[in-house]
Amino acid sequence: MQNSPFTLRTDIYPEIDPSKLKGSLVGKNALITGSGRGIGREIALALSQAGANVCITGRTEEEVNSTTKDVLGLKVAKAIGITADLLKKSDQERLVQEFRKQLGSIDILVCNAGTNVFQPFHITDMVEWWHIMEINVKTHIELTHLVLPEMRDRNSGTIIYTSSRAATADLPWTTAYNCSKTAITRFAGTLQVELDQVQKIEKSIENGIVLFSIHPGEIDTQLHQTAFPEKTKKEAPYVIEFMDKISAKRPHFEGRLPAWTCVWLSSGNAIGLKGKYVDCTRDVGEQLKAISNK
16 A cells, blocks of 8 residues: 555545435436446446436446446436447447437546456567557547547536556556556546646636546456466466465455545536546545645
């Protein structure tokens, strides 16, 4: 764990209490990528509980359908499921078109789809290395490019990118993942500054679109189970030993933590943090106060 001046949080706490955020997203439409399982699924459930109509999407139809059924079971708002491979531009376009047809405009975009492999760089296949970059960076940027025009036209919208503390630390055995999370974090910050200027220059208005990158916390998901390929197990077992030692030292973080942080970020409470890297494992109220006091 990195040193931080902010209070460590592992589960729901007062600032992101669901009872306070209930109804805060009524009338909003949210698209969450990689939401068939894991953190994305938790985010979809939380956004729906807060009143948003949500679109669940992923590459695996069974997972997409299952999560969609669970969200609909909440009986709070609309939910649709669309299976799509975001590495295909045609699927991105179809996803956005279907979303607009069934739900309307996209008010909230959560770019959560991602992948990772723990493996020393010197034994990593370069095609596989760039594959991680494409999923974790390229798909998010291309989807943003598709969605941004409508947000600019109405001058409102929230975009959240799932980053990682890997963007702020030199963690070994995962160079592609670290680079991808650093890239998407810097993209969010840079695009925020650009939008703040271009909306004023081209439309003579104060920008109303907000972007965030988040560290969700080390949530136990299927990704952690599949991130050690056979090549790593055979040629670099020390990587697994190293990661096991790290895992044993860290707290257990609940999926509700990043999920309801995303609700909080989408509800208008976090304007002061726009463009920033937000650590979900640390008190967001304290992070906002620290920024406001600068």
